[in-house]
Amino acid sequence: MSDLPRRAVTRTAKLASLPLGVAGRATIGLGRRIGGRPAEIVAAELQQRTAQQMFKVLGELKGGAMKLGQALSVFEAALPEEVAGPYRAALTKLQDAAPPMPVRTVHKALAENLGTDWRSLFVEFDDKPAAAASIGQVHRAVWHDGREVAVKIQYPGAGDALISDLNQLGHVARFAGALIPGIDVKPLIAELKARVAEELDYQLEAEAQQAHADEFADDPDIFVPRVVFQAERVLVTEWMTGTPLSKIIEKGTPEERDQAGHLLVRFLFSGPVRTGMLHADSHPGNFRLLPDGRLGVLDFGTVNRLPDGLPEPIGVAMRLALDDEAEGVMEVLRAEGFVKPSIKLDAQEVLDYLLPMVEPAQVERFRFTRAWLRLQGARIGDPRNPASAMARQLNLPPNYLLIHRVTLSTIGVLCQLDAEVPFREELECWLPGFAELEYEIDDELDEFEEFDELEETAGTEGAGGPDGAAGAGKSG
Template identity: 70%
Template sequence: MSDLPRKAVTRTAKLAALPLGIAGRATWGLGKRIGGKSAEIVGRELQQRTAEQLFKVLGELKGGAMKFGQALSVFESALPEEVAGPYRAALTKLQEAAPPMPTATVHSVLEERLGDDWREYFLEFEDKPAAAASIGQVHRAVWHDGREVAVKVQYPGAGEALLSDLTQLSRFAKLLGPLIPGMDIKPLITELRDRVAEELDYELESQAQQEHAREFADDPDVFVPEVLHQSEKVLVTEWIDGIPLSEVIADGTEEQRDRAGQLLARFLFSGPARTGLLHADPHPGNFRLLPADEGDEGGEWKLGVLDFGTVDRLPGGLPPTIGRSLRMTLEGEAEAIYGLLCGEGFVKEDIELDPDAVLEYLLPIIEPAEVDAFTFTRDWIRSQAARIADPRSPAHQLGKQLNLPPSYLLIHRVTLSTIGVLCQLGATVRLRDELESWLPGFLAESETAEGTAEGTAEGTADGTTEAPEECEPVADGTAAQA
């Protein structure tokens, strides 16, 4: 294929083809029905053709368009099967592969960033890419010291492409909405756009990956490859083989699925506690299931983690509010959880809700934390999505009145995406074990200790007293009685 399309008019035309194509195929479907084909058969054909066009356009454009496709792909498990089926194969392709950029372009980037003698860095370099992602592609090579490496090369013009795509996609948000019924597409696109600068900066990515590699160097469950070289548009890291999570989802054994799910949950919650960073791009293409190291007791699979281009910086780990609110909800403390949500800005000061209704809204969502082991399934997440998306349901009406503070946006998306992957895996996970080990505030004992150390005052929404009937934010972020 030609080089990465960079002209705004070219990219806009391709993206415009998505909603126009959907409308055209709808007209085609109506004609087929008039011609005698059943609505069900026509609908299936229509979805299949739409899925094929979606991959073709997003994959060729790479940039923000492909990033959007990857973000959507982890939510497909929440869709009704009649909608999810045709999209699954097309969207999953975006997690692992995309049309490559020309070899000459790859060489020119390496020459520009590593120098005319760039080949001296490598004993071997494979021109054919091993993987392609939204802003760069990966080549397998052998470093000058004999180690196998992954060489990530950023697409020329990737920054302009990302911004252009996401600007255009935000304009089409309403038309793209039917791709994922029940999901508000525009905030997702806005949040992706906010992360563009970080993802383009390979120095930031290198720092985040090195921090994880150091912390997990001797970990029996998680492996993060070391960074060997970094420049503006080139990143060289250790190579890891293993089974991509997308293959485990498609063909993995029950043992592999459960192990991958457990380790994914462990990495999600332990990473911020151990590194102060949250890996914020949890789609299956960024994970590998690796055989255990020789000599490891038990010989279980390890989780290989890739791509640290998008991280959330959480110096104190995940906010204790998350653990506290989970615990309060599980314990049925309606007044306390409502007070905490008010104090943190999840309920705006001009909104008044029934604490019992809020508790009833939250309980089904946190079911996985209520039991020792929970099996994540597509049926379960679909039932949750349907409950919240149905305009006639009380959950939908209440959910519209809740607010998501900006500091929680990325945490929320990462958590939802991880749950989506767990449901794709169909994994049975001891989630409560991970919450107790790594989530601040989830255990009452740890919160008591924190409260003593900080001199928590009576009347704050920390679960130690009854929450107020009405709450308004005060300067320290707690909930005070109006």
């Protein structure tokens, strides 16, 4: 048996062990409950052991399993502390670590993609990987012109392994939702599968990264490394030195947490406006806080191409929700396909369901915390809560799926950071429809107020003159 089939069999066996292990623990839990132990204690123990096995297995895998683990890792802030605490380190490891390729495999890949004289392109090349991702690993090197570079090399057979893993990960979907309330894993896996070809295409990644590097070249807040060289399965970019957000989450100062969180929000919302693309892999391993205070951004293998920026209805609906315009919110949701024509919902109940989610935009500065995220997850995940029933009746249109995942992931990272950020200010700057609606409403109010002022003073000597107009402006 060759190495690749053997690895595939091993990977499948590990994935298959997940639901079997959970089923076994559920049986034990039932027996204990029958024996008189409280159901809440049994449920907590089951959740904790489920988390332990799930993260252990995912942490040993590459490809789709590691990718799902990375996607889920940003939601560890939604787990109860007694469950999340012991496994936080394991989750962080999923974000930037995987078993390395043998050196001979690395050299073979470089020869196939850069030519047999590939060593002439480098002054130095470190055979030990500096980082690993779901489909490749990164080596530190010095390019022939003296620049420090990151060399990303795709794993041999990464595409087949990725598809195989994602097909098998349906096992995880059956219980991950219970582990992380409010998270439906099946659509996440489907979306990951739909983007496999794009992520394997290093030319698309190089184009997306270079577009961001050009746009943010002189930006005081965001830094994106430039692309140096690209081949079919090798991507060479400028090296970036900084502190990974995973380290900031672990032991950053309050100032570092707030700075990282603020810039992460700014990048999330400004990127589509400035580049026509949304960075769609927002786990902490892809971001660095640089020594000069900027946020460094890595890995553009998955982007959502939005030539017109984020959809304007998102901003319009948020603004209407903040203004307590239930009917207006419902109109937007129906027009965009969030509420299917056959579904009858009460507009005020929909607004009540949405308001806690737009809470960060209600104040000038909002602190994202694990407790707040756990509250939101429990609210949606608890079948006894009306919000849970409402969530099941709403639809997520395909064109919003990736936007939704990126937004949730970013909020998860903000809660891990425990960051206080001017969220509303960034929405007003970058989210189409959010600020414009406010100004439009304000302008209309000003017009009505000016009309009332003029009507009250009609017939008096100064009503239509400069003094009268100035007075109306001041009172308005």
